[in-house]
Amino acid sequence: MAYVNIRERRLPFVVRYISDLFVYRHLAWNLVASDLRARFRRSKLGVLWAVIQPLAFSLTVALVWGSLFKSESYWDFAIYVFSGMIVWEYFASVAIVSQDALTNAEGYLKQTRVPFFIFQIRTPLTSMAIFLLGTAGLFVLLASLQKLPAFDEHLLVIPLFPVVLLLFGIPLGTIMSIAATHFRDIKYVSQILIQALFFVSPVMLGREILERPELSFLNYANPMVPIINLFRAPIIDGEFWDKTEAITLLIWIVGLWVMAMVVAIRAGRRLVFAL
């Protein structure tokens, strides 16, 4: 069971992953750039849509839910929803769009021996760019409302967050792409699950609701709880990351990476037959 190209160095999985990543970095980068162009090309407002979309949603939700929950102020709640929304959109797009990552790459994968993961990191990277645009939008919103976080050491964790998000998104995208290639039903199942997850994530849901004892398991069972909270902590609450939340997320990330590697190694190149 072997294919050996003598000119290929035989390396352990992880080392090969990293060296392939380096070799194909231009391709990966260009695929992401092309996705972004495709997304905003032919639209008048272009990249601004990355901000307008979640913002419009947040403003609307704040209007209704804010009055429902007697939130302290309209704008505070709008900021709360907007900040949760841009993180959520990253997760949802990685989980959903990645499902087609391999099927869409069929033309490449059946042409040459190009590594699969170049196409599996594509959506996490593209969504990261959208997320960063959204974050920039958040800062503009905060600045215009004069609610920018105080300039202190809490801000140091802000640049760390996109890295953490990427570390979460890449294995997630990998798993989804392989699962959906094997089982076309995943598409439908995941839609339901993701929708359900939305309502138990602190996007619109106030933090205090998730602190109720009967719901507290969600803080661990739903990775979106720590992720969204870690994003908000320094920017909105002016706090460092919560230790428990950071550890919970770390466990999720390690778990996802292990699972992604097991699934990817087990499936191997045989996935090409399912395309």
Place this chain on the structure above:
Amino acid sequence: MERASSSKGGLRVVDPEADQPASTKTTVSRNLASLAIEVTEARLSYPLGAYARGSLKSAVLSVFGHKDRTPKAEFVEAIRGLNIRVVAGERVALIGHNGSGKSTLLRALAGIYPLAAGEIKVVGRIGTLLDIGLGFETESTGRENIYFRGMTLGYSRKQLRAAEKEIVDFADLGEFIDLPMRTYSSGMYVRLGFAVSTQFSPDILLVDEVFGAGDASFGKRAVDRMLNIVNNAGIFVIATHDMSLVELVCQRVLWLNRGQIVRDGPPSLVLPEYHRYMAGEASLP
């Protein structure tokens, strides 16, 4: 025609000369003599389309020990115990019925399809021309896609930049080259795909019947360019139904039937027999 040098080696694979001292590496452009394809007891089977993939239901139930009563996934044995050795300088044609395993074998040689058993050893940088009209970013322009395709083939941005003009000229798409590829006709897809894929001479060239590419004028240029690369490649393997092409280019024919080799020899010996078989005048040898 000036080609971007492949002596620098691909990004994807390591030069065979890589272990040698730098001085020899610069003087020896390609160590053609060492090129080889060695197929040992290769078997390849793949699931019969979507039906064989299994459903989520059966996968979940099997966790609980539930046995699927519907017949087990059907596999097509596309390659059944092949032993082939191709050495430097050989031009090999794969012939046979549709479904005889020609294209599958090419993909296995390129490392795209994994084997179920056996081994394939390849020494050399592989270039492929399989389904060249596929695998484009339709929202990107033709020019951008030159880079995508080239990078998937393992070439660097620098090499591609150097070759860009020549590729554009050969594809001859006029102003379409700077338009998104969704505006292209299918013939234009093939033109661009062919132009990129044939820009660089690989050590080992694997081709799956592409001569029908584009219109008549392009077809002729394509054949010329193809022959040019074939002459430059260390090993050339083509799956084709075009017997005149086989006679023109190849000195060795592998006749495949149901994933096995029926005959292996020079065209002058294999082709007459093949023609008789195809005409129904003779049974399989």
